[in-house]
């Protein structure tokens with residue numbers, strides 16, 4: 001190699017090394033800046049994550065009644081109960097999760113909890129809902145339904161509970177009050193004890209059935225389909241649930257014990273219990 005060429009090669013190599021060092025410097029600098037930026041930005045996010053929400057640790061089952069082949073009640077203008085139940089239940093899930101609750105849904109789409117091949121889909125569906133509830137040992141179960149009655153003038157929400165459950169009665173009262181107040185019901189009903197609805201009789205957790213309104217009343221049927229009215233129903237349900245959990249917190253602070261009541265045994269016997277939405281006398 002000639003001397004002149006060697007000098008040129010050396011110069012090129014020195015320039016290349018200088019460029020490489022410069023690039024490395026830029027990369028390291030920008031990484032440092034990025035890291036510093038991430039630190040600043042992530043601080044408030046970390047704090048939010050650590051913040052305890054008011055009902056963290058509470059488990060609530062939201063049961064949207066009916067579904068799939070079982071439409072539930074059919075409104076005077078054709079509204080299907082199963083659809084209204086699901087719409088309200090999905091909205092309720094969202095707001096309860098905002099409160100920090102763990103929400104277990106029995107269904108989140110238009111489906112029943114049965115096999116297509118089942119000879120008794122309704123009973124399989126009921127038993128599946130019951131098994132889900134028993135499995136998660138919830139603090140409260142809220143079953144969402146819509147009502148129907150022969151007299152079209154009858155309207156307004158009504159809450160049911162198992163008549164021998166003291167906590168169920170307490171939850172139902174708080175929920176009934178919340179619905180009456182939030183929905184500004186002109187002629188408010190009171191909560192009602194019951195001893196023959198399948199889920200109420202079999203469920204060992206505290207359970208209430210919220211009948212939000214009557215599909216047999218044309219004005220109320222229209223309201224139950226209305227997005228704004230549904231939001232008001234959900235606000236009332238949220239309030240009733242929070243009021244109940246709050247009352248239980250205060251109770252358990254004063255005395256030892258758990259919110260969960262009853263035993264764990266699910267009996268498969270005595271399936272001749274009335275299935276409420278096929279019964280003519282039980283308006284569920």
Ligand SMILES: [Zn+2]
Pocket residue numbers: 065066072073081144145146277284
């Ligand atoms: Zn129903």
